Amino acid sequence: MIYIHVPFCRSFCTYCGFYSEIAKDSLVSGWADAVKREALRRKDEITDNPSTLYIGGGTPSVLPLDIVADLLSTLAEAGHGGPFSEFTIEVNPEDVVEKGERYIQGLLALGVNRVSMGVQSFSDPLLRWMNRRHNSQRAVRAIGILRDAGVSNLSLDLIFGLSSLTAGTWRETVEKALSFRPEHISCYQLGIDEGSALCEMASKGLYREASDEDCRSQYDILCDTLAREGYRHYEISNFALPGHESIHNSAYWQRVPYVGLGPSAHSFDGKVRSWNTSEVPDYHTESECLSAREATEETIMLSLRTDKGADGAWLHDNCSTAVLDFLLREGCLQRTGDRIRIPEDRFFVSDDIIGQLI
Ligand code: SF4
Structure with missing residues (x-):
């Protein structure tokens, strides 16, 4: 990619x-x-x-x-x-x-x-x-x-x-x-x-x-x-x-690794996120290694932006059960098979919902 x-x-x-x-x-x-x-x-x-x-x-x-x-x-x-x-x-x-x-x-x-x-x-x-x-x-x-x-x-x-x-x-x-x-x-x-x-x-x-x-x-x-x-x-x-x-x-x-070329481009190798600085043409690369918690938060954030949502069992392992149950009860989250997603009518407030989970 x-x-x-x-x-x-x-x-x-x-x-x-x-x-x-x-x-x-x-x-x-x-x-x-x-x-x-x-x-x-x-x-x-x-x-x-x-x-x-x-x-x-x-x-x-x-x-x-x-x-x-x-x-x-x-x-x-x-x-x-x-x-x-x-x-x-x-x-x-x-x-x-x-x-x-x-x-x-x-x-x-x-x-x-x-x-x-x-x-x-x-x-x-x-x-x-x-x-x-x-x-x-x-x-x-x-x-x-x-x-x-x-x-x-x-x-x-x-x-x-x-x-x-x-x-x-x-x-x-x-x-x-x-x-x-x-x-x-x-x-x-x-x-x-x-x-x-x-x-x-x-x-x-x-x-x-x-x-x-x-x-x-x-x-x-x-x-x-x-x-x-x-x-x-x-x-x-x-x-x-x-x-x-x-x-x-x-x-x-889905957090698939990709390489971004050119000034201001971002890259991800599965663990490290890096980005090129913006000078044309003499840009250079800077990077940060995500902690395990940061990687988890990123997965929650990115997957819940999609209609497929996140794996339900994985979400239970990585979020507070009380918060998850509350959001499910309130209709802010919805189970579809083994996945949990934000229903479309709550997409507009997804930042708030994700904020409660991470
Ligand atoms: S200034 Fe350039 S990069 Fe920014 S929105 Fe307009 S066309 Fe796109």
Whole structure:
């Protein structure tokens, strides 16, 4: 499982606290050389079960095709050239429209078999507020280009929980997204991330967070609408048509080891979590070894975010029986066979539930 982090964007979104740089050619080629060196250096750490590659960011669609091809050649040289059971690349709608169908076909020819696009909203005022580069019309065009190019596994990202988002506008966005029948939808609640423009606005009193009730009702609209359309709500923020659940992300939630390449990328070898620092191209790696208790807490946290939940007997061995019994009685947890999960109608308060268990 390999993740490659592309720390470049063409502009910065209001809510984003990620580290990224404006994509300049010299910086991009310096980054690519550093990632290739890292891939060769760490080739023995890479495992092929599952054999997935995820190119995320930032904005990977700023990369020219020859750089993607070059990275793949280096992975092949390192013994991990695919074909991958899942090879995802994240794209930006504006890049898709600007670069067109040939760029997307080029990506598919290189082995990409899943595309994840950050649409976020189909409301133009909200997209402007977010400082996204695209508007709703360009997003619709981008989806058309992806489908015409042959993308058959498409994931769309949406955001809810903005204080100016009304239930009606949110419903329209969800329904518009569904009209394209994407195989997958990821949906995140807006948070105030440190380092983001939004964080600064909030600290100056220029932004007030949406109320819990509004966020809850938007999440309910999302869950109800997607359930009606046949999507499986397989993780708190992720929905898929049956058979299109992300293999790569599902493996993260099962704590499968993976190698993250590039600045700001994280890795996990089954015991040690490590991360690359953010400097481009001269990043270095830092790490921490998880204690047995930290590893257990992580397993509880990650497994209970999914609709499969955790192994019931294991949970009993690792959590207070009194707390477990209480949460089961209150309907905050639910038994399904030998598993225990958070029922979908309590996903919204999963942090509280998990907090009581760990
Ligand atoms: S949200 Fe994505 S595209 Fe926007 S600034 Fe952050 S990394 Fe870049």
